Amino acid sequence: MARGDDDFIAFAQASSSRLQRAAYLLTGDQHQAEEAAQATLVRVYAAWGRVSRKDPYAYARTVLTNLLTDQWRRPMREYATETMPEQQTAQDVADVVSKRRWLIGVLQALSPRERAVVVLRHFFDASEAEVARELDLSVGTVKSLNSRALAKLRITAGHVPPLRNGTEAGVAL
Template sequence: MKRGKARGDDDFIAFAQASSARLQRAAYLLTGDQHQAEEAAQATLVRVYAAWGRISRKDPYAYARTVLANLITDQWRRPMREYATEAMPERPAAQDVADVVSKRRWLIGVLQSLSPRERAVVVLRHFFDASEAEVARELDLSPGTVKSLNSRALAKLRVTTGLVPPLRTETEAGAGL
């Protein structure tokens, strides 16, 4: 039996082509692992397709972000069962590869200094440009919690990246350090 286009397959294909790369980059920022990012982005698109009939007229990208964040949050809660390699897949050499890799490693290292919830909030707020209300809804947190997690995470990032000197302790201040 041949299936028709009743579910809006053409619309979904266009959506998937337009958003899969961005979902994968966001998943990479959240996981720090290329293989997990690819799997999470693919699983996200599968779930979006399953719900396409009811979400396609709303905001499918917001739904996809929510699914992605939930999938990755669930992975943090589960013990790791597989170990991916550190080898990155080959990419077209449009830029200096060493520079791109060093910046990516730096970003992932900085993001890994945050707790999983802080990292999710920062990526949703600043990579996806989601509002605090959207992040709160997508992560099932209160808006106040989103604000405090974002503020705390950005403060940690400033210290980690050296943009703001760390606070000195009383011992260091007394010793003239």
Template sequence: MNAEPANAPGATGPPGAMPHVEVRFPGSRDEQFAAFVADVGPYLLRVALLLSGDRNHAEDLVQTTFERTYRSWERARGTDPRAYARRVLVNLRIDRWRGARREVLAAPDTLPQHASPSHADAVDTRNEVVRALAELPLVQRKVVVLRHLLDLTEAETAGELAVSIGTVKSHNARALARLRTLLMEGRQ
């Protein structure tokens, strides 16, 4: 994506807050958005897949995220469009969790396994982690994905999920303990 920050990286703001970074895109609105979709689409699909545990739900989330981001493109591109779209995606997923009393996720043994001889070990490890993530409670999975796979701080994760930092810390601790147990069981 041919975007350039308008501010210097040392922008000031409240502690733990993301600095305001205005991004400028060349071309028309549709060209800008098409470039954004091409750049951010795979990233958002990975995030949605990790949050939902189901490829079809993940693709629906990404599609809806792009629809909402396009409608608010002026606001999104005036800040950090990738963070804006991620926030939309997380909010959509939270809304679906709230709306569904019981949600059936793909069973961990039905997740696809893609292997190629050149990087089979890395793929096996990744699949093992994804399967273990699928067994976590939904709230814990959200925290782990945002904290450790997207590298958000505790404060940023709390802001994304609209919970306290203490809630993020407790869910993170429980989730990591459970993941350790699941991954150790998988290796025996």
């Protein structure tokens, strides 16, 4: 193994699931999210010597966001397959699916830039300055996009759909 590979492997194991969840929030598609997270890790590995001494996770967030933004600019291509994707065998799959569909539906009401700001600010807990740097925007633009997006979410969201037992719950990703 090359020098630094062990560090990258540890980084990839620690951050891949969070990158994939963030990509899912940004895309609304599980397969596209998996591909984006993998492509992000490939690009981070290519730059590992340069970014490992700084903040590799911040670099990975930037790469993920830029990668997905580039995909939104290009026309989407979908390739049909003959096999169905694997199904989950969890107890309350219907509840999980309805919560995720609700969340993705709500997030799709936002523009790609607004969605990127909301996910970076509230899923990654990045500061306004970090989001501005990663998206190459001014801090004021990040603030206004975040404010506008949250207002849209309040209007669009309505209420969280209840679980089967009648209680309301947050969305777990």
